[in-house]
Amino acid sequence: MAKILIVDDEKMLVQTMEFQLSEAGHKCFSAHTLTRAHEILKELDPELAIIDIRLPDGSGMDLIRSIRAEDRRFPIVVVTAFGSIPNAVRAMREGANDYIVKPVDLDALNMIVERNLETQHLRGRVELYERLQREDIGDDRIVGKSEVFTKVMEMVRSVADPPGAGSASTMAAVLITGETGTGKDLLARYIHNIGPLSAQPFVDVDCAALPRELIESELFGHERGAFTDAKNSKRGLLEISAGGTIFLNEIGELPVELQARLLSVLEGKSFRRVGGTRKIEMNVRVIAATNSDLRERVAAKTFRRDLFYRLNVFHIDLPPLRERGQDILLLAEHFVGRLCRKYRKPLAALSKETQALLTGYPWPGNVRELVHVIERAALLHKDGLIGIDHLGIAPTRAPVSIFRTTALELDRRLIQETMEHTKGNVSKAARILGVSRDSLRYRLEAMDKT
Numbered sequence: 067m068a069k070i071l072i073v074d075d076e077k078m079l080v081q082t083m084e085f086q087l088s089e090a091g092h093k094c095f096s097a098h099t100l101t102r103a104h105e106i107l108k109e110l111d112p113e114l115a116i117i118d119i120r121l122p123d124g125s126g127m128d129l130i131r132s133i134r135a136e137d138r139r140f141p142i143v144v145v146t147a148f149g150s151i152p153n154a155v156r157a158m159r160e161g162a163n164d165y166i167v168k169p170v171d172l173d174a175l176n177m178i179v180e181r182n183l184e185t186q187h188l189r190g191r192v193e194l195y196e197r198l199q200r201e202d203i204g205d206d207r208i209v210g211k212s213e214v215f216t217k218v219m220e221m222v223r224s225v226a227d228p229p230g231a232g233s234a235s236t237m238a239a240v241l242i243t244g245e246t247g248t249g250k251d252l253l254a255r256y257i258h259n260i261g262p263l264s265a266q267p268f269v270d271v272d273c274a275a276l277p278r279e280l281i282e283s284e285l286f287g288h289e290r291g292a293f294t295d296a297k298n299s300k301r302g303l304l305e306i307s308a309g310g311t312i313f314l315n316e317i318g319e320l321p322v323e324l325q326a327r328l329l330s331v332l333e334g335k336s337f338r339r340v341g342g343t344r345k346i347e348m349n350v351r352v353i354a355a356t357n358s359d360l361r362e363r364v365a366a367k368t369f370r371r372d373l374f375y376r377l378n379v380f381h382i383d384l385p386p387l388r389e390r391g392q393d394i395l396l397l398a399e400h401f402v403g404r405l406c407r408k409y410r411k412p413l414a415a416l417s418k419e420t421q422a423l424l425t426g427y428p429w430p431g432n433v434r435e436l437v438h439v440i441e442r443a444a445l446l447h448k449d450g451l452i453g454i455d456h457l458g459i460a461p462t463r464a465p466v467s468i469f470r471t472t473a474l475e476l477d478r479r480l481i482q483e484t485m486e487h488t489k490g491n492v493s494k495a496a497r498i499l500g501v502s503r504d505s506l507r508y509r510l511e512a513m514d515k516t
Contacts, residue, residue, distance in 0.1 A: 068113040068183055072096045073103045073129065074145060075122050079170060083116065086172045087179065100124040107133070108344035111140075111308070114182060117162075118145040119153050127160055134161035136299040141182035145170065187265070208256050209400045210393040214385045222253065225380045226261040234263055234309055234351040235335050241317075241377045242355040244384030247432030250355040251315055253384060258311040263351060266310030269303050274316035282324060283340050286331075292341025304337060307350050317354040317377065318363055322370070329373045352377065362493070387429040387436060394425050394436070401437055402452065405444035414447045419454050427459055481506070481513065 070087055074080050075098045084094040095110055097103040100121045115133070119126040130142055144165040146154040154165035163185075164178055208219070225240055240257060242250045251270065258268045276284050283292075287302030304312060314320070320328065331337045335348045354377045363369035387394060398416060406413050416424070429435055443456035481495075488494040496506040 067091045067093060069110065070094050070179070071103070071106060071110065071112040071115040073115065073121065073126065074118040075099065082172070083170065083175060086175060090176055100129055103129055104132070111138070111346055113186070114141045114143065114179060116143045116145060119157060127157055130157060130160050130162055137301050141186055143178055143182060208252070209397050210390060211396060212390045212393045215390050215393055218382060218384060221382055222257055223260070226257045233349055234266065234311065235349045237351045239377050239379040240353045240382060241380070242353065242382050242384060244357065245386045245432055246357045247434030248384040248386055249433050250384055251313065253382070254313045254353045254355060257353060263310050267307045268311050268313065269307035270313045270315060271303050272315050274319040278321055281321065286337050286339055288340035289342040296341065302339065304331070304348060304350060305346055309349055311351045311353055314352065314354040316356060318356040318358040318360055318369060322368060325370045325373050329370060329376060332376050387432040395421055397433060397436055398424050398440055401440040402444060405441050409444055411444055411447070412450050414444065414450050414452045417451055417453050420452050420457065423454055423457065423459070481510065
């Protein structure tokens with residue numbers, strides 16, 4: 067079903083088209099004047115418009131120009147008299163996508179509407195696949211068989227495509243946490259790609275990288291003249307991601323003054339552009355990610371508690387690479403294959419010494435660091451074997467201080483002593499041990515079961 071705007075002063079024709087398109091499952095909105103059409107467009111974001119060129123209070127051409135000037139990209143079908151086909155051609159130069167000649171053939175009307183809606187849908191899929199190809203991402207990059215990672219992926223699959231999933235706005239918000247470099251952005255894309263929204267947009271917003279003075283305009287868009295440099299209207303990232311997923315990366319860095327507005331948008335499922343009055347429906351799934359402890363930020367009053375609860379509907383904590391055991395070599399071999407192909411180098415194997423070094427290294431930069439290390443090795447190797455000297459990292463011993471000890475290296479006694487020292491304060495114990503609170507809780511639960 068699509069929302070269709072019909073703009074024509076012939077009321078009988080409009081009623082006929084409305085009936086025909088409603089029978090096909092579409093929802094129609096009609097206007098008999100240019101003025102009324104502009105009023106409807108302030109409140110409606112249609113998926114297709116049918117516009118007559120000749121209207122009692124102006125030209126449909128002006129309406130088409132106005133729609134395209136606002137960067138609204140839905141298909142436009144022009145209605146024209148038989149003798150005015152040149153006008154239709156001129157309208158298509160102004161931004162129309164198709165035309166139909168009066169008297170309107172209803173079968174032809176159905177065909178033209180469905181063709182343009184399908185073209186719009188296919189264009190979205192092509193843009194998605196082109197973006198995936200440019201960014202060299204895909205499901206095969208989700209690599210891991212370790213127990214801790216397998217549990218994460220079970221959670222991912224359950225939230226990515228839940229039974230009875232409806233529109234994007236009805237799907238549960240997801241909060242992904244984990245250290246820098248663990249692959250939070252990749253996991254967000256994976257959730258999108260394997261779910262029912264895969265053909266729709268995926269918009270990645272780095273809240274830490276957006277200039278503070280422009281972040282509101284970037285998220286919500288703005289109208290022409292909203293501020294000094296707003297020479298044209300602009301769609302915001304929330305509007306661009308309609309029907310799909312918006313990924314709010316580094317959500318902890320969002321300025322406090324904008325957190326209230328974001329919460330209002332998530333609750334009300336609508337927003338207005340900066341300087342605008344038209345309410346825009348928000349049909350978007352929200353995935354957020356952070357490497358900071360949002361509960362600590364809530365306690366410090368730098369992150370809104372109500373926004374945290376709104377985002378934390380389904381929480382996924384990505385384990386650091388050092389906790390994933392066997393996955394280190396699986397990932398290394400995967401990256402060797404991909405990067406050797408990228409640089410047109412012979413496929414290489416990892417020497418036993420290299421494997422030992424990779425599995426014993428603490429990986430403070432997590433998967434991101436591993437990729438860079440393997441990329442260097444792929445460029446340097448010549449004889450089909452990657453040795454220690456190709457990696458650019460030095461063998462290390464396990465650190466002595468408990469401040470740097472990882473969760474998998476902690477034995478029962480160390481955890482118990484730390485918990486006793488902190489009088490049962492899990493957050494404080496996790497900070498002392500140098501692990502995430504969720505990782506420590508998982509370890510404590512496992513200890514209780516044994």
